[in-house]
Amino acid sequence: MPVTLKDIAERVGKSVPTVSRALGNFEDISPETRAEVQRVAREMGYEPSATALNLKTRRTNTISLILPSYAQLRFSDPFFSAFLTGVVEIAAARGVDLSVSGDLGADVEAAYLKQIRSRRTDGFIVMRTQRQDSRIDLLRKHDVPFVAFGRVEGDNNFCYVDEDGTAGIRAAVDHLAALGHRRLGYISEPTHLTKSYHRYAGFREGVEANNLPYDPALVIEANFRQDSGRQSALRLLSMEKPPTAIVCANDLLALGALNEAQSRGLVVGRDVSITGFDDILLAEYTHPSLTTLHQPAQEMGGMVADILLKLVNKEPVEEPQIIIRPTLVVRESSGPAPT
Amino acid sequence: MPVTLKDIAERVGKSVPTVSRALGNFEDISPETRAEVQRVAREMGYEPSATALNLKTRRTNTISLILPSYAQLRFSDPFFSAFLTGVVEIAAARGVDLSVSGDLGADVEAAYLKQIRSRRTDGFIVMRTQRQDSRIDLLRKHDVPFVAFGRVEGDNNFCYVDEDGTAGIRAAVDHLAALGHRRLGYISEPTHLTKSYHRYAGFREGVEANNLPYDPALVIEANFRQDSGRQSALRLLSMEKPPTAIVCANDLLALGALNEAQSRGLVVGRDVSITGFDDILLAEYTHPSLTTLHQPAQEMGGMVADILLKLVNKEPVEEPQIIIRPTLVVRESSGPAPT
DNA sequence: ATTGACTTCTAAATCGATTTAGAATATGAT
DNA sequence: ATCATATTCTAAATCGATTTAGAAGTCAAT
Structure with missing residues (x-):
């Protein structure tokens, strides 16, 4: 049975408000009472x-x-x-818990509305925005504090932390172009997610900036997973004039592509170059290791939490919109273009 | 501003309890009042x-x-x-949220005590038990509902879901023995985690059951990560009489070992066999693909949540202790012993 | 007309804290 | 002795729901 203020009050023979104020170190409580109350509270293991x-x-x-x-x-x-982990660490340091719930596979808005109306939470973290994101619209409409991980298409006048996917892929393309590659394939994620769209934009931008020929047939929209990366690579590599390098929108797709290339007897990094995005733990341990874009995932989670907690506490937010530029990690999967 | 019972009461001109009981479909509220209240509540978007x-x-x-x-x-x-994900799905279906918090890197017990005393939660999920686990002791002492993912050493008279790590590694050893391997190395996780200990026990058991020679030098305690797997493999493979197969306590260690073997010019699956545990997404996509033990992670999360919610609701729990036997997935990293 | 039985509602208490307003006592000044 | 002032406490209201007990009204039966 948990200890309440009342229990303490009975023990010290004072009223509940007195106990409350004693614990709160208020001025109108005598030092003796205060000490006594605090001692008893500690003894009884009181927690409000x-x-x-x-x-x-x-x-x-x-x-x-x-x-x-x-x-x-x-x-x-x-x-x-x-x-x-990043979110939880920052939140925990401020005595705040993270509530993770599901949308029951049904109505996303309903899930949010329920949380809002039942006043279960101080604010929301919106994961992986979509270009048109009803969650953002809803939260704005209800004036609930939130921080998005990602941007949307249109009015981005809210707090967010985002990766610079465009700059990321652009860096990969620049890298490949510098290695002499002219014909690049791109395996995309479905572009309803803003991040996927931005990454794709980086590809277009890079191709243009490096004066590479653009061939729509070399761009394939996959899903998010390896098998899909493998299939897409299969299509690219079976073309009569296949690309010499394949830029993938994420590491999992890249691993699928890697696998497909290898099972065709190609040496990745020599016969064909492949790059990923995310720098997942395993990117370093594939064979060959994967050239990819690194993101400080945990730190980003922390940033989101930090901003959100400031919003909730109505503290000023110095940097309400943060865009993190991923860093290119060059490993073995990318090499000079074959001649 | 959220809608309260009082708001509804004012709108319909009844008292708060009447509204409460009308929404609760109590018998002592006239059908008309009930209908009216429910209509207004819906209109106003009331959520308790x-x-x-x-x-x-x-x-x-x-x-x-x-x-x-x-x-x-x-x-x-x-x-x-x-x-x-498994936890959240099952919990969400029952209208329950999952609260994830951190222990502030300091006192684990303090973190639990705080949650318990401040009555923030209905019950706990204890992740990845240790052989001596103070969390379990604490929760038992305070008689708080909890379900552990994993067992402990000693009194296991509580609800848990666990993998059968012993049977898992045992299956890997049997598999390798059947392929003619006699000299097996084992790369272990730190064994303060119960799962790591059970997995190690599986190795001992397998070696014995298959009448393989046991050489303590072939067992290396690593940490949980790839680099450590790689270093351990380095030690094993540089022995004057190296093992022909390396059983790893998890997939990450196995990937490290894979990497080390390959950089020595060994063909994994022919010159040396390597097995993992967990069947992470990437196990299928490494080169060669990894022989490992598959676990239904999401389902296990669901089971834990299901049992916990039953405990919380004081419903009978048919199966309070579940041990899931992982399934051996044979891929390319394991092959016949070299002659 | 009184009683009893129903029906339908409201008043008040409760959960465990905080906060505002005011009471009781002690102390000092005149 | 009286009044003002300070000190230290308590009573009561509040947050938003539920629940118990009981009030008010209707109707039929005696």
Whole structure:
């Protein structure tokens, strides 16, 4: 049975408010009473009821993240664990919990509305925005604090942390162009996610900036996973004039491509170059190791949490919009263009 | 501003309790009043305050998981995302949220105590038990509902879901023995985690059951990550009489070993066989693909959540202790012993 | 007309804290 | 002795729901 203020009050023979104020170090409590109350509270292992406090203060000390069930993001986003860790670390340091819930595979808006209306949370983290994102619209409309991981198409006047996917892929293309590659293939994720769209934009930009020929047939829209990367690579490599390098929108796709290339007897990094995006733990340990773009996933999670907590506390947010430029990590999967 | 019962009461000109009972479909409310109240509630977008309900009912509709900061489990456990998804899915279906918090890197018990005393949660999920696990002791002592993912050494009289790591590694050893391997190396995780200990036990058991010679020098305790797997493999493969097969306690270690073997010019699956454990997404896509043990991570998360919710609701739990036997997935990294 | 039985509602208490307003006591000044 | 002032406490209201007990009204039966 948990200890309440009342229990302490009975033990010290004072009223509940007195105990409350003694614990709060208020001036109108005599030093002796204060000391006595605090001693007893410690002895009894008192901890205020979070629920009662929530009700009184209208704060839940909880921030929410609703796992999207559209696109199996959770599986295909190797980023997620690290990001979550970053969020939890920052939140924990401020005494705030992260509530993770599901949208029941049905109505995303309903899931958000329920959380909002039942006042379960102080604010939301919106994972992996879509170009048109009803979650953002909803949260804005209800004036609920939130921070998005990603931007949207259109009005981006809200707090977000995002990767610079365009600059990332652009760096990969520049790298390949510098290695002499002229004919580049691109394996894209479905572009309803903003990040996928930005990454794709980076490809277009890079091709143009390096004066490479653009061939729409070399751009394939896959899903998020390896098998799809493999299939896409199959299509690219069976063309009569296949690309000498394949830029992939993420590491999993790149691993699929790697696999396909190898099973055709190609030596990756020599016969064909392949790049990824995300620098998942395994990128370094594939054979050959994968040239890719590194992102500080955990730090980004921390940034999102930090901004959100400031919003919730109505503290000023110095940098409400942060775009992180990924860094190119050159490994063995990319090499000079074959002559 | 969220809608409260009071708001509805004012709108329909009835008292708050009447509204409450009308929404609860109580018998002592006239059908007309009931209909009217429910209509107005719907119109106004009423949702009961979770906080107020929590206070009144002493239930939070939240289950908790505290991320351990000992051993960077979160990074090294590729299992985690899928497991979490399973938990959230089952919980969401029952209208329960998952609260993820951190232990602030300091006192694990303090983190649990705080959650318990402040009555923030209905129950706990204990991730990845240790052989001596103070979390379990604490939760038992305080009689708080919990389900562990993993067992402990000693009294296991509590609800848990666990993998059968012993049977898993045993299956790998049997498989290698059947391929003619006699000299097996084992790369272990630190064995303070119960799962690591069980996996190691499987190795001992397999070696014995197959009448293989046991050489302590062939067992290396690594940490959880690839680089460590690589270093361990280096030691094993530089022995004057190296093992012909290396059993690894997890896939990441196996990938490290794979890498080391390959950089020595060995063909994995022919010159040396390597097996892993977990069947992470990438096990299928390495080159050669990895023989490993598959675990239904998401389902296991679901099972844990299911049992916990039953405990919380004081419903009978048919199967309070579940041990899942992983399935051996034979791929290219294991082959006949070289002659 | 009184009683009893129903029906339908409201008043008040409760969950566990905080906060505002005001009471009781002690102290000092005149 | 009286009044003002300070000190230290308590009573009561509040947050938003539920629940118990009981009030008010209707109707039929005696």
